[in-house]
Amino acid sequence: MNHSAKHLYLKHLVTSVLRMVGKKSRTLFGVSLLSFIAASCAKNAPQDTWQPKGPNAKIIDDLQQPVFAVAGVIGLIVAVAVIYSVLKYKDRGQPIPEQTHGKPALEITLTIIPALILAVVAVFTFGAIFKLAKTDDTEMIINVTGQQWWWEYDYPVQNDFGITQPIISSGQLVLPVGTKVLLRETSRDVIHSYWIPALNGKRDAVPGRIQTLRLEADEPGIFTGQCTEFCGLSHANMRMEAVALSKADFAKWVANQQAAYVAPAKDSLAQQGEAVFLNQCVRCHQVNGLMRADGTPAIAAPDENVWSGSAPNLTHLMSRNTFAGASFDLLSKQCRDEVWNAPSDVIGTKYLAGVSQDCLNQKDLRSWLRNAPEMLPMYANPTQLAATGGKYRGMPYLALSEDDISKLVAYLLTLK
Amino acid sequence: MFSTGFKYFMGVTVLSVVALIMSLFVLDQVAIAGVALSMLVVAAALLGGIAVVTRDGNRQSGVNEQSTDLVSQSIWPLVTSIGVVFLALGLVISSAVFFGGIVILLAALAEWMVQSWSERASKDANYNASARKRLLNPIEFPVLAALGLGIVIFSFSRIMLTVDKTTGASLFIVFGSLVLIGGILFxxxxxxxxxxxxxxxVLGAVGIVAGGIVSATSGVREELVVAKGESHMAPECGEERSEHFDKNATGTLSLRSSVSATIELLDGQLTARLVGFQDPQKSLTISRSAPTNLIFHNLDAKDYRLVAELGTRAAAEPEGATEKNLVCTQLAAQGFEQLLLLKIDKPAPEGTSYRLVVPGVEGQSIELVVP
Structure with a gap:
C-alpha cells in the first residue's frame, strides 16, 4: 500500500468512526474528554498522588513517575493496535483468512520483552517497598485506631517530644515536620485503610493486628486523606487530616494537649452545658479531667453504647479544625480558608489558635447535635440493625432541645 | 431480528430490574442485594448487547435446522423432584438440607435446560450430544471431582480423628506411600x-470411605473428648489444670504476625518489644476496646504464664462481691510462646493501674496504659 493509499484508508477509517458515533455522541464524547483533561489539570487537588510532600511519598512518586510513563506508552501502543485491528479487520463478510497455529520466535519475543520490563520494575518496586517498611530509624510513635467512621490518634509517652502523659485526639493527626513518625495502626471493628497521599501510600488497619506506616512531612501544612477500604455506610465520609507543625509549634500543641481541664465559669451558659454533657454525652465521649457532681471522674462508657466500643475523646476539641471524623469543619469557611491557605511559616500559629466563638461553624455543629444521623449515614438506630446487640454505630439522635444545644455549644467552646 | 441469546439476556435483565425494584420496597437493608442485583442488570444487559452484536457468535445462524425427533430419556426431572423434596424437607428439618435442596434443584434445572436445548440444536444427534458435552463437561468434571475428593478427604479425616496419634501418623505414611507408588506405576x-x-x-476410595463411615460411627478418640471438655479459652490463671493444651500456640497461629507487642521473660526480667520502639519497654499503650494481641515468649528455664491484671470485676456470687479480673496465657515452657488476647474497655480507675505480670517472677511487670 503506497503513501496516498494509506492516507486515504486512514481518512476512511476516521470518517467511518465519526459516522458510527453520531453527532450527539460526538458532543458527549468531546465534553467527557474535555472534562477529563480539565480534571487532570486541577490545581486544587488535595489528594493528588502526584504531589508528594514528604520523603516517603517521594519514594513512591519516584517509582510511579517512570513506571507510569512506560506503562502509558505501552498502553497507548496496545490501544492503537487494538482499535486499528478492530476497524481494519471487522467482519464485512469477507472470507476468513488462512488460519495459522503458533509462531515461536514472535511468541518468545513477546513474552521476554514484558518479562524484562516487569523485572526491571520489580527491582525498583522492591527497593521502594523495603525503604517504606523500614522502622528502625523511627523518631516518634503515634497509635492510630480506626472505627466506623473516624480515626483516633493516641500519642504514648515520649519524653523527647515533651509527651509526659498519653495524648488522645481524633480527626486530625498532628505531627512535627522533619520527624520520622511511625503510625501503629489497628482497628476496633472492621478493616479500614489509612491514606494521606501527600505523605505516604495506604496501610490497612486490621482488628487485632498492628500495621505500621511511616509518615514524614517536609514543611508545615495540612494534608488530607480518606479511608480506602470499604468499611460500611459512611465509608466515603471517613476522612483524615494530617497537620504538620514546626517543631516549636508542635511543642506548643503538646503542651496544650497536656494542659489540665479547666471547668467553665460559674453560672455561665457553658457550665450549664457541662451539666448537659455529663447527663447525655459522657455516656460515650470522654473529656479528661471532667468530674461528676459527686467529685468522681466522669469516665465514658462507649463500650456499653457503641458497637465499635469507642467514641471520639473530646478533650481539647476546639484545638482541632474538624469534628465527626473530620467529616465537618469546626471552623467557619472564612476562618478555615485563613488557616488552610496560610503560608507554611504561619500556618502553625493560625492552627494553634484553635476555634474561637467568632470562627465556630455554628450551623454544622448545631445541626450535628440536633440530629446527627440526618447529617451522616450511620445506622445510628440500633432497632433497625439487630446485629449490633442494641448498640449504636455512630452518633444517635439525642432529642436535645434547642436550649440544651446552645448550652452544649457554649461548653464545647471551652474545650480549647 | 433479535437473536435467541439477546432475548434470553434481556429477559434476565428485565427480571433483575423487577427484582431490584422489589428489593427496594421489601428489604430494609438493600446494600448487598441492591449492589448484587444492579451488577446482574449491568452484566445481563452487557451480555445481551454482545449477543445481538455478534449474532450469538454464530454467523451461520439459521443454517442448522432444528431436530424434530423425539427427545431421549432424561434423569433430570427425577433429580429435580428430589431437589424439591429436599427443599420441602429442609424447611422442617434444617437449613443445611434446605440449601442442599436449592443446590440440587439449580444443578438439575441447569442440566435439564442444556439437555433440552442440545437435543433440538440440529438434526444430527451426534452433533447435539457433542454440543451438550462441550458446554457442560468443563463444569461437570471439576464439580464431580471436587465432590469425590471432598468425600474421600472427609472420610480420611474421620479415620485420623478416631485412631491414636501414632497409628494416625503411620496411616498417613502408608497412605501417602501408596499414592506415590501408584503414581509412579501409572x-x-x-x-x-x-x-x-x-x-x-475406586477400590482405594471405597476403602477410605468405608473406613471413614466406621470411624464416624465409633466416635473420636478419648484424648480429644477430654481436651474439648477442658475449655482452654476460659480464664484459668492459677495452677495449670488442662492436660492437652497447645504448649506452643503461636507456632500454629497466623496471629503471631503484626502483634501489638512481644513480652519477653529472660533472666527474670520482663520486657515488652514493640514494633517501632528501638529499646525494650516497660509500659504498653492499648486503645480502649481495641482487640490487642500479645505474644509471651518465655526464655527462662521454668514453665511460666503471662497474666494481665485488669483491676476487679463483679463476682458470680455472692451478689455485690468483686474478684480480681485476670486474663492469662497458658503455661509456656522454655523457648516457647503463648498468645494473649486483650480487650480493655475502660482506663484503670484513678490511683490504680493495669499491668502484665508473670506469677513466680517477683518485682517485674509491664504497665498497661489505656488512655
Missing part, C-alpha cells in the same frame, strides 16, 4: 489398561 506403565487404573482408584 507413570512408568502408560500402556496399562485404563480399567485396571480405575479399579485401583
Amino acid at each position: 507413570a512408568i506403565k502408560p500402556d496399562m489398561k485404563r480399567s485396571l487404573g480405575a479399579a485401583i482408584c
Whole structure:
C-alpha cells in the first residue's frame, strides 16, 4: 500500500468512526474528554498522588513517575493496535483468512520483552517497598485506631517530644515536620485503610493486628486523606487530616494537649452545658479531667453504647479544625480558608489558635447535635440493625432541645 | 431480528430490574442485594448487547435446522423432584438440607435446560450430544471431582480423628506411600489398561470411605473428648489444670504476625518489644476496646504464664462481691510462646493501674496504659 493509499484508508477509517458515533455522541464524547483533561489539570487537588510532600511519598512518586510513563506508552501502543485491528479487520463478510497455529520466535519475543520490563520494575518496586517498611530509624510513635467512621490518634509517652502523659485526639493527626513518625495502626471493628497521599501510600488497619506506616512531612501544612477500604455506610465520609507543625509549634500543641481541664465559669451558659454533657454525652465521649457532681471522674462508657466500643475523646476539641471524623469543619469557611491557605511559616500559629466563638461553624455543629444521623449515614438506630446487640454505630439522635444545644455549644467552646 | 441469546439476556435483565425494584420496597437493608442485583442488570444487559452484536457468535445462524425427533430419556426431572423434596424437607428439618435442596434443584434445572436445548440444536444427534458435552463437561468434571475428593478427604479425616496419634501418623505414611507408588506405576506403565487404573482408584476410595463411615460411627478418640471438655479459652490463671493444651500456640497461629507487642521473660526480667520502639519497654499503650494481641515468649528455664491484671470485676456470687479480673496465657515452657488476647474497655480507675505480670517472677511487670 503506497503513501496516498494509506492516507486515504486512514481518512476512511476516521470518517467511518465519526459516522458510527453520531453527532450527539460526538458532543458527549468531546465534553467527557474535555472534562477529563480539565480534571487532570486541577490545581486544587488535595489528594493528588502526584504531589508528594514528604520523603516517603517521594519514594513512591519516584517509582510511579517512570513506571507510569512506560506503562502509558505501552498502553497507548496496545490501544492503537487494538482499535486499528478492530476497524481494519471487522467482519464485512469477507472470507476468513488462512488460519495459522503458533509462531515461536514472535511468541518468545513477546513474552521476554514484558518479562524484562516487569523485572526491571520489580527491582525498583522492591527497593521502594523495603525503604517504606523500614522502622528502625523511627523518631516518634503515634497509635492510630480506626472505627466506623473516624480515626483516633493516641500519642504514648515520649519524653523527647515533651509527651509526659498519653495524648488522645481524633480527626486530625498532628505531627512535627522533619520527624520520622511511625503510625501503629489497628482497628476496633472492621478493616479500614489509612491514606494521606501527600505523605505516604495506604496501610490497612486490621482488628487485632498492628500495621505500621511511616509518615514524614517536609514543611508545615495540612494534608488530607480518606479511608480506602470499604468499611460500611459512611465509608466515603471517613476522612483524615494530617497537620504538620514546626517543631516549636508542635511543642506548643503538646503542651496544650497536656494542659489540665479547666471547668467553665460559674453560672455561665457553658457550665450549664457541662451539666448537659455529663447527663447525655459522657455516656460515650470522654473529656479528661471532667468530674461528676459527686467529685468522681466522669469516665465514658462507649463500650456499653457503641458497637465499635469507642467514641471520639473530646478533650481539647476546639484545638482541632474538624469534628465527626473530620467529616465537618469546626471552623467557619472564612476562618478555615485563613488557616488552610496560610503560608507554611504561619500556618502553625493560625492552627494553634484553635476555634474561637467568632470562627465556630455554628450551623454544622448545631445541626450535628440536633440530629446527627440526618447529617451522616450511620445506622445510628440500633432497632433497625439487630446485629449490633442494641448498640449504636455512630452518633444517635439525642432529642436535645434547642436550649440544651446552645448550652452544649457554649461548653464545647471551652474545650480549647 | 433479535437473536435467541439477546432475548434470553434481556429477559434476565428485565427480571433483575423487577427484582431490584422489589428489593427496594421489601428489604430494609438493600446494600448487598441492591449492589448484587444492579451488577446482574449491568452484566445481563452487557451480555445481551454482545449477543445481538455478534449474532450469538454464530454467523451461520439459521443454517442448522432444528431436530424434530423425539427427545431421549432424561434423569433430570427425577433429580429435580428430589431437589424439591429436599427443599420441602429442609424447611422442617434444617437449613443445611434446605440449601442442599436449592443446590440440587439449580444443578438439575441447569442440566435439564442444556439437555433440552442440545437435543433440538440440529438434526444430527451426534452433533447435539457433542454440543451438550462441550458446554457442560468443563463444569461437570471439576464439580464431580471436587465432590469425590471432598468425600474421600472427609472420610480420611474421620479415620485420623478416631485412631491414636501414632497409628494416625503411620496411616498417613502408608497412605501417602501408596499414592506415590501408584503414581509412579501409572507413570512408568502408560500402556496399562485404563480399567485396571480405575479399579485401583475406586477400590482405594471405597476403602477410605468405608473406613471413614466406621470411624464416624465409633466416635473420636478419648484424648480429644477430654481436651474439648477442658475449655482452654476460659480464664484459668492459677495452677495449670488442662492436660492437652497447645504448649506452643503461636507456632500454629497466623496471629503471631503484626502483634501489638512481644513480652519477653529472660533472666527474670520482663520486657515488652514493640514494633517501632528501638529499646525494650516497660509500659504498653492499648486503645480502649481495641482487640490487642500479645505474644509471651518465655526464655527462662521454668514453665511460666503471662497474666494481665485488669483491676476487679463483679463476682458470680455472692451478689455485690468483686474478684480480681485476670486474663492469662497458658503455661509456656522454655523457648516457647503463648498468645494473649486483650480487650480493655475502660482506663484503670484513678490511683490504680493495669499491668502484665508473670506469677513466680517477683518485682517485674509491664504497665498497661489505656488512655
